[in-house]
Amino acid sequence: MDQHIEGLPHYKDIKQNEFCYRKHKKQKEEDIAVCVCKFDANDNDSGCGEGCLNVLTSTECTPGYCPAGVHCRNQRFQKCEYARTKLFNTEGRGWGLLADENIKSGQFIIEYCGEVISWKEAKRRSHTYENQGLKDAYIISLNASESIDATRKGSLARFINHSCCPNCETRKWNVLGEIRVGIFAKQDISIGTELSYDYNFEWYGGAKVRCLCGASSCSGFLGAKSRGFLEDTYLWEDDDDRYSVEKIPLYDSAEDEPFVKLHTVLNNPYSEFEGYLKNENPMILDDNLGAEQQLVSTALIDTSKNSVQLQNIVVGEIKNEAKEEPEDHPQNTQQTFSQQNAMISRIRSNTACRNYRIGPGPAAKKRARNLTNGRTKNFTLKQVDAKYVARLLELKEAQEEVLQYEETKNKATSELDLLYNEIRPAIEEYERDSQDSVATSVAEKWIEASCLKLKAEFDLYSSIVRNVACTPLRSGVSTEPQPLEVDGDNDLKLLTN
Numbered sequence: 001m002d003q004h005i006e007g008l009p010h011y012k013d014i015k016q017n018e019f020c021y022r023k024h025k026k027q028k029e030e031d032i033a034v035c036v037c038k039f040d041a042n043d044n045d046s047g048c049g050e051g052c053l054n055v056l057t058s059t060e061c062t063p064g065y066c067p068a069g070v071h072c073r074n075q076r077f078q079k080c081e082y083a084r085t086k087l088f089n090t091e092g093r094g095w096g097l098l099a100d101e102n103i104k105s106g107q108f109i110i111e112y113c114g115e116v117i118s119w120k121e122a123k124r125r126s127h128t129y130e131n132q133g134l135k136d137a138y139i140i141s142l143n144a145s146e147s148i149d150a151t152r153k154g155s156l157a158r159f160i161n162h163s164c165c166p167n168c169e170t171r172k173w174n175v176l177g178e179i180r181v182g183i184f185a186k187q188d189i190s191i192g193t194e195l196s197y198d199y200n201f202e203w204y205g206g207a208k209v210r211c212l213c214g215a216s217s218c219s220g221f222l223g224a225k226s227r228g229f230l231e232d233t234y235l236w237e238d239d240d241d242r243y244s245v246e247k248i249p250l251y252d253s254a255e256d257e258p259f260v261k262l263h264t265v266l267n268n269p270y271s272e273f274e275g276y277l278k279n280e281n282p283m284i285l286d287d288n289l290g291a292e293q294q295l296v297s298t299a300l301i302d303t304s305k306n307s308v309q310l311q312n313i314v315v316g317e318i319k320n321e322a323k324e325e326p327e328d329h330p331q332n333t334q335q336t337f338s339q340q341n342a343m344i345s346r347i348r349s350n351t352a353c354r355n356y357r358i359g360p361g362p363a364a365k366k367r368a369r370n371l372t373n374g375r376t377k378n379f380t381l382k383q384v385d386a387k388y389v390a391r392l393l394e395l396k397e398a399q400e401e402v403l404q405y406e407e408t409k410n411k412a413t414s415e416l417d418l419l420y421n422e423i424r425p426a427i428e429e430y431e432r433d434s435q436d437s438v439a440t441s442v443a444e445k446w447i448e449a450s451c452l453k454l455k456a457e458f459d460l461y462s463s464i465v466r467n468v469a470c471t472p473l474r475s476g477v478s479t480e481p482q483p484l485e486v487d488g489d490n491d492l493k494l495l496t497n
């Protein structure tokens with residue numbers, strides 16, 4: 001602790017996050033975002049000001065790579081360019097931090113530093129701290145899987161109190177490949193004013209604490225909309241994806257987001273069959289996907305929900321061990337807010353592979369999910385036997401079409417498998433951080449191959465559905481459902497005759 005102030009509980013002052021459960025990520029050269037700024041002594045905005053491409057995407061310039069060189073002003077986290085602040089004792093809210101100089105709207109004030117820990121560890125520590133009688137909570141969420149704990153080690157940002165009408169906000173920045181949290185001024189703040197931000201979304205406090213911010217719009221409790229608060233209030237499932245990375249906002253407020261429109265550009269096209277499974281009719285694409293994500297199929301699609309019922313062809317089946325109940329969470333409003341705020345930034349596009357599931361193509365066909373009622377639901381994808389289907393069809397053209405699509409699908413699957421072998425060494429070497437260790441160029445190839453495979457599968461299935469529904473079946477061929485067997489991979493398959 002640098003400041004020797006009487007009565008201040010002990011903690012270690014740090015200027016950089018510490019990583020206890022994983023290594024600090026190493027930024028790969030190909031992932032370094034280089035802007036086009038040049039320094040011009042006559043131009044105040046030169047040297048990475050507001051117009052800098054990196055600034056616009058909340059990415060700090062990497063020293064040695066920025067064209068503005070020593071004049072680059074976009075390394076504020078790295079250089080600890082903090083505003084002057086001072087600790088003071090509040091009434092009823094413990095210690096607080098105030099501005100010790102006039103601060104301009106939008107100014108970076110200080111980084112929220114602490115120990116970067118997993119979400120599970122955050123929950124564990126939070127309960128431990130509570131049991132130890134610690135009244136103040138210092139854990140904030142970094143992303144869906146990690147938190148920053150400033151309880152034992154942290155920066156002065158740990159002393160900033162909550163307000164329902166705050167003058168600061170948190171913003172997440174990509175600094176040398178790691179996401180870091182900064183406190184930024186929402187408005188001009190004059191010297192001597194207490195700094196505050198809204199703990200909503202950020203705060204993980206065990207016990208519910210009455211808010212004493214005094215704002216007329218006060219929500220009553222600290223972090224009333226935070227994940228931690230909601231988890232305490234509602235049953236939280238391990239597999240609940242309401243707060244997946246995509247849904248966590250980078251900014252507190254929508255107007256701060258420079259590229260909200262980019263939202264649709266790069267969501268996860270590798271959602272594989274889940275898009276199909278969402279709909280009862282496997283041929284209907286997810287309406288929620290952006291046009292960019294919907295692969296254009298060369299097969300004709302009958303999107304009518306009332307199309308002919310298939311009696312013995314199973315394209316993709318959801319096996320429910322428990323009936324899924326419609327969810328009606330009070331958090332829906334917050335979820336909508338989070339989704340609206342979700343931003344695709346260069347943070348993601350630089351490291352595209354991180355957002356895609358990388359693994360061998362045909363794997364993971366059977367998945368189990370916990371339902372909100374605590375029971376498990378198994379998703380089982382059955383393989384279609386295209387040759388068997390083709391034999392059922394009367395018309396030669398229809399048979400050939402199905403078989404041709406099957407061949408294309410098999411080729412696409414092999415391509416993906418080959419690519420996986422290229423990636424495997426990196427995955428085996430790094431295990432946990434596997435996806436980060438894959439070069440961007442390979443990840444891009446992977447995404448392309450995955451998309452081609454998805455498209456090939458889609459074309460095959462739509463061809464099957466269309467032909468079985470619209471062309472006559474051969475007489476004498478049994479259309480009774482075929483027996484099922486479990487193959488070596490535990491996947492259910494239709495038997496060939």
Ligand SMILES: C[S@@+](CC[C@H](N)C(=O)[O-])C[C@H]1O[C@@H](n2cnc3c(N)ncnc32)[C@H](O)[C@@H]1O
Pocket residue numbers: 092093094095096135136137138158159160161162163205209210211212213222
């Ligand atoms: C991150 S710490 C802030 C610094 C803290 N006041 C201290 O003395 O270390 C968060 C804790 O401060 C207190 N706190 C912050 N804002 C508050 C508010 N608006 N009303 C009541 N207590 C507050 C709560 O005890 C909360 O757990």
